[in-house]
Amino acid sequence: MLNERLVAALGPDAVKTSPEDLAVYSFDAYSDGCLPKAVVLPASVRDVSATVKIARELGEPIVPRGAGTGLCGGAVPIEGGVVISFARMNRILELDTRNRRARVQSGVINLDLSKHVASSGLFYAPDPSSQKIATIGGNIATNAGGPHCLSYGTTVNHVLALEVVDERGEVFTTSVDDPGYDLTATLVGSEGTLGIVTAAWVRLLRVPESVRVWVAAFGEIEAASEAVSAIVGAGIVPTALEMMDSVIVKAVEAAFGAGYPTDAAAVLLIENAGFEDDMDACEAAIAAIVKQHGALSWRSARSAAERDALWAGRKGAAGATGRIAPNYYTQDVCVPRSKLPDALRAVEAAAGEHRLTVGNVFHAGDGNLHPLLMYDKRDLKQVAAVIETGNTILQSAIDLGGTISGEHGIGFEKRDAMTKVYSTADLATMARVRDVFDPRRALNPDKIFPSGARCAEVTQPA
Amino acid sequence: MNVVERVEPATAQELSELLAACDRDGRKVAIAGGNTLAGMGLPPQGIDVTVATRALSNIVEYVPADLTIAAQGGTPIQAISVALGQRGQFVPFDTPLPAHATLGGTLAAGWLGPRRHLYGRPRDYVLGTTVVLADGTIARAGGMVVKNVAGYDMSRLYVGSFGTLGVIVQANLKTLALPARTRLFLAKLPDGTRARACEHVAALEIRPSAAFWIDGFHNSIDGEDGPEGRMLVLLEGSAAVVERATRELRSALGRAGVPETRVADAGARESCQRVIDAYVAPLGERSVTYRVQSFPDASEARASALHELGGKFSLRCETIVDVMNGDVVARYSDLDTRALGAKIEMLDDALHDAEPHAQVIASNHPHRAELRVWGEPPSTIDRMRDLKKRFDPNGTLNPGRFIGGI
Numbered sequence: 016m017l018n019e020r021l022v023a024a025l026g027p028d029a030v031k032t033s034p035e036d037l038a039v040y041s042f043d044a045y046s047d048g049c050l051p052k053a054v055v056l057p058a059s060v061r062d063v064s065a066t067v068k069i070a071r072e073l074g075e076p077i078v079p080r081g082a083g084t085g086l087c088g089g090a091v092p093i094e095g096g097v098v099i100s101f102a103r104m105n106r107i108l109e110l111d112t113r114n115r116r117a118r119v120q121s122g123v124i125n126l127d128l129s130k131h132v133a134s135s136g137l138f139y140a141p142d143p144s145s146q147k148i149a150t151i152g153g154n155i156a157t158n159a160g161g162p163h164c165l166s167y168g169t170t171v172n173h174v175l176a177l178e179v180v181d182e183r184g185e186v187f188t189t190s191v192d193d194p195g196y197d198l199t200a201t202l203v204g205s206e207g208t209l210g211i212v213t214a215a216w217v218r219l220l221r222v223p224e225s226v227r228v229w230v231a232a233f234g235e236i237e238a239a240s241e242a243v244s245a246i247v248g249a250g251i252v253p254t255a256l257e258m259m260d261s262v263i264v265k266a267v268e269a270a271f272g273a274g275y276p277t278d279a280a281a282v283l284l285i286e287n288a289g290f291e292d293d294m295d296a297c298e299a300a301i302a303a304i305v306k307q308h309g310a311l312s313w314r315s316a317r318s319a320a321e322r323d324a325l326w327a328g329r330k331g332a333a334g335a336t337g338r339i340a341p342n343y344y345t346q347d348v349c350v351p352r353s354k355l356p357d358a359l360r361a362v363e364a365a366a367g368e369h370r371l372t373v374g375n376v377f378h379a380g381d382g383n384l385h386p387l388l389m390y391d392k393r394d395l396k397q398v399a400a401v402i403e404t405g406n407t408i409l410q411s412a413i414d415l416g417g418t419i420s421g422e423h424g425i426g427f428e429k430r431d432a433m434t435k436v437y438s439t440a441d442l443a444t445m446a447r448v449r450d451v452f453d454p455r456r457a458l459n460p461d462k463i464f465p466s467g468a469r470c471a472e473v474t475q476p477a
Numbered sequence: 478m479n480v481v482e483r484v485e486p487a488t489a490q491e492l493s494e495l496l497a498a499c500d501r502d503g504r505k506v507a508i509a510g511g512n513t514l515a516g517m518g519l520p521p522q523g524i525d526v527t528v529a530t531r532a533l534s535n536i537v538e539y540v541p542a543d544l545t546i547a548a549q550g551g552t553p554i555q556a557i558s559v560a561l562g563q564r565g566q567f568v569p570f571d572t573p574l575p576a577h578a579t580l581g582g583t584l585a586a587g588w589l590g591p592r593r594h595l596y597g598r599p600r601d602y603v604l605g606t607t608v609v610l611a612d613g614t615i616a617r618a619g620g621m622v623v624k625n626v627a628g629y630d631m632s633r634l635y636v637g638s639f640g641t642l643g644v645i646v647q648a649n650l651k652t653l654a655l656p657a658r659t660r661l662f663l664a665k666l667p668d669g670t671r672a673r674a675c676e677h678v679a680a681l682e683i684r685p686s687a688a689f690w691i692d693g694f695h696n697s698i699d700g701e702d703g704p705e706g707r708m709l710v711l712l713e714g715s716a717a718v719v720e721r722a723t724r725e726l727r728s729a730l731g732r733a734g735v736p737e738t739r740v741a742d743a744g745a746r747e748s749c750q751r752v753i754d755a756y757v758a759p760l761g762e763r764s765v766t767y768r769v770q771s772f773p774d775a776s777e778a779r780a781s782a783l784h785e786l787g788g789k790f791s792l793r794c795e796t797i798v799d800v801m802n803g804d805v806v807a808r809y810s811d812l813d814t815r816a817l818g819a820k821i822e823m824l825d826d827a828l829h830d831a832e833p834h835a836q837v838i839a840s841n842h843p844h845r846a847e848l849r850v851w852g853e854p855p856s857t858i859d860r861m862r863d864l865k866k867r868f869d870p871n872g873t874l875n876p877g878r879f880i881g882g883i
Contacts (some may be wrong), residue, residue, distance in 0.1 A: 095819065114772045142693040146753075158626050171633070172601050191598075192594035192770050194836060195880045196642075196864055197587070200600060204626050224682065232719055248542035250565060250654025253869035290683060292717035353542040381624045421624040429627075436627055437617070444616035445629045451863045462797075 017073050018053055029056045029103075040098045041091060043083045043429035045344070046428050048091030050228040051078065051098040058103050060178060060186055060213040067211070068184035070097045076460045077182075083123065084145035087420070088427030089157060091204045093461035095325035099211065101152050107131055108214065110468040115219045116175055121152025121212050128217070128224025129363070137219040140167035143422070144330040153210050158204030160422035162255040162329070163286075163381040163460040169422065171203040173218045179210035182453045184260055190216075198339040201448065206424055207453035223288035226254075227298060228325055231305040235451040236260050236363075236375070239281035240356040242308035243379040244403070246301060248354045253301065255286040256380030260318025262339065263332050263374040263387070269337035274321060279311060283379065284329055286322075332376040333387060339372060341391035344401050348412035349421030361411035368407075372451045383421035384412070410435070425463045433465050480686075481507075481524055485532040489607060489615055496644070497613025499526055500873045503607055504850065506611075508640040508875055510551065513574040516586055516759060516766075516839040517586060518639060522741040522877035530581050536560055540576070545604065545651040550581025557650075569596035571687075573757045574749070581645035587637025590753060591687035596803040600636040608635055608643035608746045609870040621649050634864075640875040641820070642868040656686075656713035661745035662725060663679040664730055666690060666706040672777045674708060674880025677729035679773045681843045684837045685801065687711040689752050690777075693795025696806070697755035699748075708800075711749045716758050731804050733797070739797040752797060757804050757839040763817050764810035765825075765848065766839040769832045771803040782831060783807040790824045792817070806838070818844050825849055851880040 030039065031054040040054045041047065052075060057063045070077050070186040083090055083325035092098055101122030109118040119128060129138040138394075141159035143149055149159070155177070158171045177199055178191035187210075189198040202209055227404045233239040239258055246256065247397045258269065259282050264275045273416040275282050283305065287297050302313050316322040328335075336343050350358045357376065368389060388404055390397040409419055409432060416423035419425070419432045433442060446464065449456070486492035488760055497717075499506050504525040511531075530551030535744055537547040537818060541564040547559055552573040570589020571580045584599060586608075593599075604852065605619030606675050608631075618631035635645055671690055678688045688710045691698065708730075712722045723740065758864060771779050780796045785796025787809055792833075797806040810819040825848045837850035855861075858881045865872075865883045877883075 033819065113774050140713050158630070160624055165623070167600055168597055171625075171630070173598050187857055187860070189857055190855075192834075194639075194687060194834065194851050195855055195858065195861045195883075197600065197633055197637050198857055202629065240543060244542060247544060250544070252544070256553045289717050290721070291715075292721050293715050294716070296715060300632075314490055334606065337501055349624045351543040351545065352623070378624070382622060383624045403838075415579070417620055418620050418622050418625045418627050419521065420627050421622070422626055424626050425628060436620070440614050442628070444610065444618070445631060446616065448629055448631070448634065448864070451860060451867050 017075060018071045021053055021055055021066065024069060025055055025057060025062050026166050029058065031056070032233060032400050039061065040100065042089060043085045043091050044089035045086040046091055046426070048088060048093050048427065049095055051092040052095045054098045054100055054102045055273050059182065063099060063213050063415055064184045064186055064209060066097060066099055067180055067182065071184060071457060072181070076457050077211065078459055078474055079156065079211045081150035081156070082124070082145070082148045084149045084466055085153065085157065085426060086347070086423045087425060087429050089462055090153065091425050091427065093427055101150055104213065110198065111135065115221070116216050118214060118216050119151055120214050121150060123151050125149050125154055132219055133222070136222050136393065137412055138160050138222055140173055140220050141170045144333065146291055151214050151215065151217065155215060156205070156207050157424040160255050160383070162378055164450050165256055165378065166254045166292065167220065167328055169468070171200055171339065174199060174203050174215055174340045175218055176216035177212050178300055179212055181210050182455060182457050195279070206426065206462050208449060208462055210458065225291040225294055226286065226288045226322065227294050228315045228322040229283065229285045230275060230325065231283040232276045232312045233281045233309065234279065234311050236359055237283040237356055238309045239283055240359050240379065242283065242305045242310070244353050244355050245304050245308060247380060248305060249300070251285040251297070251300060253285050253297070253380065255284070258282070258286040258375065258379035259284070259329065259332060260371060260375040260376055263336070263376040264407040265329040266335040266374065267332050271277045271324070271328045271331060271337055273324045275325070275328060286324060290353060329376070336348045336374055336387055336389060339374070340391060342392045343387045343389050344403050344405060345387070346384070346408050347379065347420050347423040348409060349383045350412050350417035350418055351376070352380070354415040354417070355382055356378060358412060358417070361406055364402045365407040365411065369404050371400055371404055381421065383418070427461055431465045433463070481527055483529060485529045485827055487532040491610055491645060491793045492609045492644060493613040493615050495528065496609055496873070500613065500871055503871065505876050506873055508644050510554060510579035510585070511553065511574070511577035513578040514582065514586045514588065514616055514757060516757060516841060517837065518777050518848055518878055520637040520878070523877045528644065528882060530579060530644070532609055537647060541566060542732060543621070544652045546652055547621065547647060547768055548580050549647050550645040552580045554578045554580060554583055561652055562655065563678050565655050567655050568602055568650050568652055570599050571753050573754045582649055584636045584645055584687045585638060585640045586864055591799045591802060592688070596653070603632045603636060604633040604651055605647055605868055606635055607647040607648040608645055610643040611871065613875040614644070615674060619649065623651055639879045641865055641879045643874070656774045658714060658716045658719040659742065659745040660719050661741045661748050662710035662712065662726055662738060663741070664708045666734045667734060669735045671706060673733040674730055674735050675798065677733050679724070679801050681722070681725055681729060683714070683718060683725060685710045685722070685726070686713040688800035690798040690800055691752065693796060694755045697758045698751045705790060709748065709752060711745060743839065755797065756861070759839050759841045760810045761814070762814040762841045764808050764840060765817070765837060765842055765845065766806060766808040767828065767835045768838045769805045769835045771805060773800065773803040776800070776803040776805050778834070780786060780805045786824065786828055786831070789827070791819045816843060817842060822847060829853065854881045
């Protein structure tokens with residue numbers, strides 16, 4: 016019945032129902048969910064609307080999905096239902112270079128937008144490491160960050176207007192310039208639980224006239240993290256301020272030969288973009304701080320090619336860990352910047368207790384940690400150790416005044432941890448918003464809000 | 478006439494108990510910060526109790542090394558600026574009348590200042606909030622970290638909600654390092670140079686922090702006489718960047734045919750603040766000030782149209798064009814309250830025919846409530862009403878203050 020109706024409305028090419036096709040949509044970059052009953056690939060907002068109406072009539076939940084690069088089950092079905100994939104809605108609809116904005120469909124790949132507008136001297140700032148495949152719609156759902164959101168802000172700072180399909184299948188639009196409540200900002204980061212974003216106006220930035228990238232190497236991870244806190248504490252907010260420890264650097268160098276020193280305990284990758292007039296002073300100020308904190312070396316990338324290689328290594332870091340262990344689990348927590356050394360000590364202690372190898376690669380300037388716990392998922396003891404270690408790291412971040420997700424989202428995997436940072440009253444207040452937009456809990460159910468009922472396996476600490 | 482009780486709760490708990498009681502008893506509550514933006518929107522209707530937040534006026538936590546600060550909702554913006562300034566930091570809110578304006582009120586009004594094109598909106602600086610809802614619920618959102626995607630970002634919903642969803646009793650903010658150098662550029666803008674001057678300034682490689690083309694507002698801003706327009710540009714950055722920006726700006730204005738310019742470093746921020754204050758400065762009861770949001774490339778034409786409209790109704794029209802964001806602020810006035818009253822409703826209709834989203838941001842005129850002060854409601858107004866109903870089903874908080882009767 017469901018499939019017939021969807022095929023009748025969207026055509027046979029837009030509906031997938033064979034088990035092997037459905038299986039592809041049952042997991043994301045980390046989590047496994049259930050098989051959906053159907054997957055649709057709409058070509059237009061009208062298709063999305065028709066899909067929602069059919070699903071609603073038949074009582075099927077909806078799971079919107081971008082490229083599936085999420086790490087916490089936000090885009091995987093937990094109780095069947097219909098997955099809406101935006102793979103075919105990937106057109107850049109309008110470009111307004113004078114006012115520096117673009118209108119894009121949800122399925123446009125993040126990096127494609129920057130490539131498309133590069134000839135106009137513009138770029139789209141949010142740059143999650145998955146930007147080569149992640150979609151802008153998915154980025155909006157999670158309010159995605161990335162290395163450069165340190166100075167440019169996360170996705171919400173770059174979304175100007177949204178086109179949304181609601182739980183009844185009706186289309187509505189919001190703009191940050193609308194009078195009244197800021198529905199645009201409320202929808203960004205709501206992980207598809209308040210509406211399905213089908214298109215967006217996003218802000219574009221002018222490509223900076225000058226970019227410099229530096230690498231500082233440290234003999235101890237502690238010194239590196241103290242240097243980060245000191246840079247931020249001095250009021251210096253470079254465009255990006257990333258850290259990688261020796262586990263990660265070795266894997267990156269083995270995989271890419273990106274140009275990082277492999278004999279250091281930790282390296283900082285620092286970028287500043289802006290006006291040439293500021294660059295020498297900025298470089299001198301940062302170099303002085305890292306040297307005060309005992310940096311072993313300080314190097315400036317001499318060419319665009321060198322810069323690109325360093326960044327390619329950084330953005331490919333998680334993938335490069337395949338050389339260390341068959342599987343890795345990425346935790347995502349954020350702490351106040353001055354607590355970075357404490358947070359890293361806690362990560363080391365937690366992993367050490369369970370004899371797990373941990374690699375740290377993260378947005379240090381934001382205090383946003385991404386410890387990668389290496390394991391082999393065929394070994395159930397290791398799986399248990401990873402879950403426990405992840406939970407310990409989560410708790411230590413909370414104890415340091417931090418939060419349970421800096422940029423990956425809550426999805427299915429972390430929803431039960433929401434009670435660790437929010438009171439029942441806090442969560443009930445969020446639920447009031449849900450009541451207005453999705454009273455039946457048909458849009459991406461089982462995500463964000465804690466609940467006892469589940470059918471999928473918990474694969475991630477929560 | 479209703480006797481309005483005035484209460485100044487000293488803690489969130491006290492406020493919670495007070496609101497819960499009012500909500501239960503059907504008493505309507507107005508929320509007062511510094512009352513600096515009372516001329517925006519509509520006055521709340523049928524009020525029994527005014528809750529003033531001034532006793533909730535402390536900086537709760539300031540960690541300069543984290544670039545974060547937490548303060549109670551009734552804290553004056555200036556008190557926050559002073560504390561931050563002592564450590565070389567700031568928050569780019571650009572609030573009018575900062576000595577009186579409160580943090581909670583500024584956020585509740587969703588005030589949009591001229592530097593947002595560069596630094597972002599106030600809501601982008603809010604890391605977390607504590608809010609008391611109409612039923613007394615004390616709800617926290619976010620935290621003290623600069624990146625946080627744990628659940629809905631409720632703080633961004635409260636910003637700009639005009640106290641109709643809850644009372645902001647605390648907000649946690651992200652701060653920035655103050656720019657090393659600030660410089661003010663002043664130029665007279667004769668007829669025929671304005672459009673090009675605006676265009677050149679908006680296209681500068683080093684974007685000015687703020688740029689205004691001002692017609693009128695002499696008494697509110699600089700006390701200078703004369704009808705001709707003038708431009709005021711704020712440059713911020715390192716000494717090197719400000720020097721270069723100065724050269725480029727001078728050259729751009731020269732190319733636009735702007736004859737002479739004046740530069741001042743001392744008092745640059747204060748001058749910019751006077752322009753921001755002028756946004757909400759009424760001329761007694763004899764003026765109404767509108768704001769129209771536009772795009773930079775359309776603002777000059779819109780400002781001219783607003784002037785023409787003033788001429789049509791024989792009303793004085795003074796304008797401030799925020800060149801970098803494209804906002805146009807127009808203050809219409811007449812010789813006295815009655816003279817304005819005879820024409821203002823017709824002007825309001827004509828203005829909204831041309832600019833459906835024009836909002837009244839300042840007026841003490843007795844007819845203000847008859848004007849379309851919020852402009853045309855957005856297409857999502859029903860969802861907004863549903864949100865109000867879900868947060869404040871009895872209509873206890875600031876009833877009638879917001880758009881669409883919310």
